[in-house]
Amino acid sequence: MKRSVRSLAVLGAVAAVALTITGCASSTILTDTATTEKQLTIAFVMGAESDPFFQAMKVGAEEEAAAQNVKLVWQGDPSHYDVATEVPIVESVIASKPDGLVLIPTDPDGLQASSDKAVAAGIVVANVDTHTTDTSKAVIFITGDNADGGAKAADAIAAKIGYKDGESYDVVVGLTSATATTNVGRLDGFKAQVAAKYPGIKIQDVAYSASNPQTANSNVSNWLTKYPNLKGIFAIDGTNASGAAAALQAKNLVGKIALVGYDAYPANVALIKAGVFTALIAQDPAEEARQAIKAIVNKIRNNEDPAAHDVVIPNVTLDANTSAADLAKYTYVAN
Amino acid sequence: MTDSKQATGVAPRSFNWKPLVTNQSSILVFVIFVLAAVFTVYSGGKFWDIAVFNNILTDWGLVVLLAVGQTFVVISGGIDLSVGSTVSLSGVVAGVVMVNWMHLDLSVSNEAAIAPLLLALLICVLTGIAVGLVNAFLVNTVNIVPFIATLATLGGAAGLAIIWSGGMPLQGPNFYGLVNPIVLGGVSLSPFSFIVLVSTITVLIAGLFLHRARFGLYTYAIGSNAFAAKAAGINVKRHLTWVYAVSGALSGLAGMYAYTRLGSGSPSSGAGFELQAIAAVVIGGTSLMGGSGKMVGTLLGAFLLYEVQSGLLMVGMDPNWKQVIVAFMIAGAVGVQGFNFSQRRK
Numbered sequence: 001m002k003r004s005v006r007s008l009a010v011l012g013a014v015a016a017v018a019l020t021i022t023g024c025a026s027s028t029i030l031t032d033t034a035t036t037e038k039q040l041t042i043a044f045v046m047g048a049e050s051d052p053f054f055q056a057m058k059v060g061a062e063e064e065a066a067a068q069n070v071k072l073v074w075q076g077d078p079s080h081y082d083v084a085t086e087v088p089i090v091e092s093v094i095a096s097k098p099d100g101l102v103l104i105p106t107d108p109d110g111l112q113a114s115s116d117k118a119v120a121a122g123i124v125v126a127n128v129d130t131h132t133t134d135t136s137k138a139v140i141f142i143t144g145d146n147a148d149g150g151a152k153a154a155d156a157i158a159a160k161i162g163y164k165d166g167e168s169y170d171v172v173v174g175l176t177s178a179t180a181t182t183n184v185g186r187l188d189g190f191k192a193q194v195a196a197k198y199p200g201i202k203i204q205d206v207a208y209s210a211s212n213p214q215t216a217n218s219n220v221s222n223w224l225t226k227y228p229n230l231k232g233i234f235a236i237d238g239t240n241a242s243g244a245a246a247a248l249q250a251k252n253l254v255g256k257i258a259l260v261g262y263d264a265y266p267a268n269v270a271l272i273k274a275g276v277f278t279a280l281i282a283q284d285p286a287e288e289a290r291q292a293i294k295a296i297v298n299k300i301r302n303n304e305d306p307a308a309h310d311v312v313i314p315n316v317t318l319d320a321n322t323s324a325a326d327l328a329k330y331t332y333v334a335n
Numbered sequence: 336m337t338d339s340k341q342a343t344g345v346a347p348r349s350f351n352w353k354p355l356v357t358n359q360s361s362i363l364v365f366v367i368f369v370l371a372a373v374f375t376v377y378s379g380g381k382f383w384d385i386a387v388f389n390n391i392l393t394d395w396g397l398v399v400l401l402a403v404g405q406t407f408v409v410i411s412g413g414i415d416l417s418v419g420s421t422v423s424l425s426g427v428v429a430g431v432v433m434v435n436w437m438h439l440d441l442s443v444s445n446e447a448a449i450a451p452l453l454l455a456l457l458i459c460v461l462t463g464i465a466v467g468l469v470n471a472f473l474v475n476t477v478n479i480v481p482f483i484a485t486l487a488t489l490g491g492a493a494g495l496a497i498i499w500s501g502g503m504p505l506q507g508p509n510f511y512g513l514v515n516p517i518v519l520g521g522v523s524l525s526p527f528s529f530i531v532l533v534s535t536i537t538v539l540i541a542g543l544f545l546h547r548a549r550f551g552l553y554t555y556a557i558g559s560n561a562f563a564a565k566a567a568g569i570n571v572k573r574h575l576t577w578v579y580a581v582s583g584a585l586s587g588l589a590g591m592y593a594y595t596r597l598g599s600g601s602p603s604s605g606a607g608f609e610l611q612a613i614a615a616v617v618i619g620g621t622s623l624m625g626g627s628g629k630m631v632g633t634l635l636g637a638f639l640l641y642e643v644q645s646g647l648l649m650v651g652m653d654p655n656w657k658q659v660i661v662a663f664m665i666a667g668a669v670g671v672q673g674f675n676f677s678q679r680r681k
Contacts, residue, residue, distance in 0.1 A: 055503060246511075250515060252511075
């Protein structure tokens, strides 16, 4: 009996010590929790994930997420830049209830309902690169200056072909999609600049590649046959640029047709020096991602709206005269 | 000698048009020529040009490799959705080896690129075979239906292609002359380039295997009735392993085709081609139920797809009409198959 009472006392003492320690730890944890911010979950949903532009964007997104204590959920169809594949992904992301959603819509109308649904579910939404038709419920829209990029492309082509008023020059434009706002913006900027400054440039045709460089290559090969006097090609994004560059190299037309591409993929930047590209219009996708995540975090943690709802990040034209330092600075970093 | 012949002497023999108009391949040839005529007229004659034919064959050369592999798989009763992603993955793996490991870049060009390109070819085909063996394992051992098994490898291969390439095309050595018409002794063999010639020879060899070799016989047997094939002594699982490995190998070869055409291993180079390959197979007359189909149909079906694509661009029509036209072709092909099947049952 005495042994059992002693045992009970020892057990009780051990339990008391254990509870004390646990209580201290809990309060410590609670204290720590009270002083640290809750980790936010921000989903990033785009079109074709394999597009190097989005991979370069991911580099910036991951950097900012790490700096802001954000769990980044990166989602997108591996290779199809298509509203039909993006909508189901957005819907399942919404169902997972992230704190924020950075949406890169493949179609401005096709993703509107999903974007509104996310907002209604209490998710803070930002649009990057492209946008839904109505962005009023999004906390911010960040993009490169697409119209300016298109205008710069027109200037680069005109300079390369030695444009003279009164003469006629055939050019073509390769796009990924007929509805993506980036493509539309760049094409509009290109057309406006051509109409304003280079009326002799005739845009003979546009074609779509759905982010597949093989399709872009095929389109350019067919154009080279259809328009024997073709003087310029505006490849409106990186995958079109890659396909177009390969087609010109295969047909031994390097330097004979002005090729202006978009997005500074390392492989394409290397082709500037080789004379394949007249110029590349470079964006800053990593900075777009950083600003989007910052805006969402600020909205959630501090209830602050960004200074401007629409943010346009300037482009840079990379050509044979660009310094090596600038080429390195603006080349997209692989993820 | 029939009574009618004894009574009348020699019976008049009329030409039997029925097999000609219900034979899938005959119909495809007819459609190809009709479309060529239509596109020529509406393009102001620009479509009827050897350069256009060269472009069509260059596009055809990649998809027909995928479609040939797909033909074997579909006739065996399965399907392979992973072929497009395998194109991307195999090109990327070759790019990783040449660019990241061996530090070769685009400065290695023309004849100097032949040795690295042969290495790249081996890497691409081995990568494709690896994917094919994964498909076979999932189908044979894990007993997953081919649609789901190859859907999984579609995603897996596409994901790996993005991860290993860092999301960027890997530009390495290349010989663009392989994409242009062959010139022998000053004579151009247009529209045949080296890569198109490789595809053509591959189709011919595959056709022989399908229609003249035991491999093809077993493939048809399994597709018709796997249980009966097994009872007849065919090792069904081993044969299906070979079928998926062949499809994977051909997808790897297509990956090398894409690399040569683009000068880089790109993670998106094969995007969507699985559907092009299946469309070519179905339009060519191979039944998705298994057990029937011909390689010549696949060859013609793939050609028709790219004739339409080139033709629409030359005519200046919205290229999205291609999808509408392909939908009609698929419906027509399945309709002809159904008609032929009902006739055989009578």
